[in-house]
Amino acid sequence: MPQTLSINGTDVPLPDDPRVSLLDLLRDHLQLAGVKKGCNQGACGACTVLLDGKERILSCMALAVQYEGRKVTSIEGLAANGTLHPLQQAFIDHDGFQCGYCTPGQICSSIGMVEELRRGVPSHVTDDLSAETIAFSREEIQERMSGNLCRCGAYNGIIAAISETHAKAVR
Amino acid sequence: MNPFTYARAADVDDAVQLAAGSQAKYLGGGTNLVDLLRETLERPTALVDVTGLPSAIEERSDGSLLIGAAATNTAVAEHHSVRTRFPMLTRAISAGASAQIRNMATVGGNILQRTRCNYFYDHAGSRCNKRSPGQGCDAIEGANRNHAILGGSPSCVATHPSDMCVALVALGAVVHLQSTRGTRTLPLTDLHRLPETSPDQETFLKPGELITAVEIPALPFASDSTYRKVRDRASYAFALISVAAAIDVKDDIIQDVRLAFGGVAPKPWRAWNAEAALKGKPATLENFCVAAEAELSDASPLRDNGFKVALTNRTMVAVLDALVREKNGGSNP
Numbered sequence: 001m002p003q004t005l006s007i008n009g010t011d012v013p014l015p016d017d018p019r020v021s022l023l024d025l026l027r028d029h030l031q032l033a034g035v036k037k038g039c040n041q042g043a044c045g046a047c048t049v050l051l052d053g054k055e056r057i058l059s060c061m062a063l064a065v066q067y068e069g070r071k072v073t074s075i076e077g078l079a080a081n082g083t084l085h086p087l088q089q090a091f092i093d094h095d096g097f098q099c100g101y102c103t104p105g106q107i108c109s110s111i112g113m114v115e116e117l118r119r120g121v122p123s124h125v126t127d128d129l130s131a132e133t134i135a136f137s138r139e140e141i142q143e144r145m146s147g148n149l150c151r152c153g154a155y156n157g158i159i160a161a162i163s164e165t166h167a168k169a170v171r
Numbered sequence: 172m173n174p175f176t177y178a179r180a181a182d183v184d185d186a187v188q189l190a191a192g193s194q195a196k197y198l199g200g201g202t203n204l205v206d207l208l209r210e211t212l213e214r215p216t217a218l219v220d221v222t223g224l225p226s227a228i229e230e231r232s233d234g235s236l237l238i239g240a241a242a243t244n245t246a247v248a249e250h251h252s253v254r255t256r257f258p259m260l261t262r263a264i265s266a267g268a269s270a271q272i273r274n275m276a277t278v279g280g281n282i283l284q285r286t287r288c289n290y291f292y293d294h295a296g297s298r299c300n301k302r303s304p305g306q307g308c309d310a311i312e313g314a315n316r317n318h319a320i321l322g323g324s325p326s327c328v329a330t331h332p333s334d335m336c337v338a339l340v341a342l343g344a345v346v347h348l349q350s351t352r353g354t355r356t357l358p359l360t361d362l363h364r365l366p367e368t369s370p371d372q373e374t375f376l377k378p379g380e381l382i383t384a385v386e387i388p389a390l391p392f393a394s395d396s397t398y399r400k401v402r403d404r405a406s407y408a409f410a411l412i413s414v415a416a417a418i419d420v421k422d423d424i425i426q427d428v429r430l431a432f433g434g435v436a437p438k439p440w441r442a443w444n445a446e447a448a449l450k451g452k453p454a455t456l457e458n459f460c461v462a463a464e465a466e467l468s469d470a471s472p473l474r475d476n477g478f479k480v481a482l483t484n485r486t487m488v489a490v491l492d493a494l495v496r497e498k499n500g501g502s503n504p
Binding site: 066112 | 200274
């Protein structure tokens with residue numbers, strides 16, 4: 001049985017060379033160029049993808065072979081039947097980007113962020129660590145999205161898009 | 172990256188067997204090691220993936236926590252017992268890296284991450300005794316704002332970058348190790364080496380030894396502990412300095428205290444001298460200052476990092492004062 005991992009719902013074989021990062025597998029082997037190579041050293045977040053639809057990771061620091069049998073979702077896997085994910089639409093509506101290079105990572109990261117909020121994972125700015133629910137605030141979003149840089153500076157639009165899309169879902 | 176083989180360990184016995192007798196490295200989340208491989212600062216011939224090894228966080232009957240070394244940083248930070256009984260650990264982890272990295276990084280890997288000294292990384296242009304023993308150190312007379320003020324040597328002044336480890340040493344964490352020769356435990360304070368004349372030797376681990384778990388002994392007064400990190404930007408930056416602290420005060424007298432510093436030394440720095448200076452003394456600002464000076468009187472600041480001495484002093488005093496005020500409902504007599 002060939003060793004595979006699932007990318008956006010399709011099983012693909014693991015690379016023969018264990019040096020291939022998940023990022024390079026997506027971009028160079030599978031031509032999924034939505035995921036971006038920014039710094040390639042874990043500093044910018046442009047390569048963020050989701051594991052099992054909800055856990056955000058950096059594909060540049062991940063060796064693809066480590067993810068055998070896992071389900072990976074990239075930006076290409078978010079739209080359903082030609083309809084944009086609500087967050088994709090919200091980024092458009094709120095001008096959550098200028099050049100767009102960081103956007104796929106921002107969107108995947110914010111999906112993972114909402115899951116972490118739902119689960120009650122505290123952040124650096126969470127006051128009460130014993131609280132089981134975390135208030136959805138601008139400050140929490142800023143802190144939790146700090147791993148995704150936007151050098152155009154579209155942060156206000158990004159925060160507006162995330163707030164609009166997910167505030168109700170969390171509460 | 173140089174070529175290497177890859178194998179996923181089924182269990183701890185399998186992992187130490189796979190790593191025996193070769194230039195193997197254990198691979199956790201990869202958030203530091205993959206970067207080092209890419210820069211060819213690490214050149215193993217084999218990687219043994221240990222992310223499938225035990226990651227549970229177990230509450231034991233003696234009040235200790237046993238954390239499997241493959242637990243992710245996020246899993247530790249969000250664990251209810253860590254948040255409520257050892258909040259300095261949740262605070263430290265939450266202050267480090269980014270959410271994506273915390274989701275990937277393991278406890279074992281966090282402990283064994285390597286310095287982010289720019290001269291260590293700059294293999295094309297800089298001398299570094301840690302990377303190339305005997306070559307010299309360009310940090311000592313270079314841009315050393317981020318470097319060590321304690322525990323450095325004429326060979327190396329690089330800092331250990333972890334936040335998590337600072338809380339763990341303050342809590343007296345004990346590391347569980349296994350190799351093909353058996354198991355042993357080691358206090359985390361005794362795991363990292365100071366550079367002295369061999370900065371390439373960073374730990375007292377034996378060849379092939381694997382961190383399998385980290386044990387945090389019961390420490391009731393740690394339920395009010397905290398971690399304060401000072402950095403150049405509000406999030407996603409390494410510490411300039413940091414302080415992990417817990418203090419037990421009864422009738423205004425300090426019964427016990429735990430203090431550790433990050434960003435100031437080649438290892439997570441347990442402030443033993445400061446602790447000794449505080450025990451049995453009244454919990455006053457003056458005594459906090461005296462204790463900070465007891466710890467920092469040996470500091471050897473470099474050209475660009477003298478500010479760390481005063482900053483560590485002030486931060487330690489402020490954190491202790493805040494902890495005491497919080498317990499007293501806002502006042503510190």
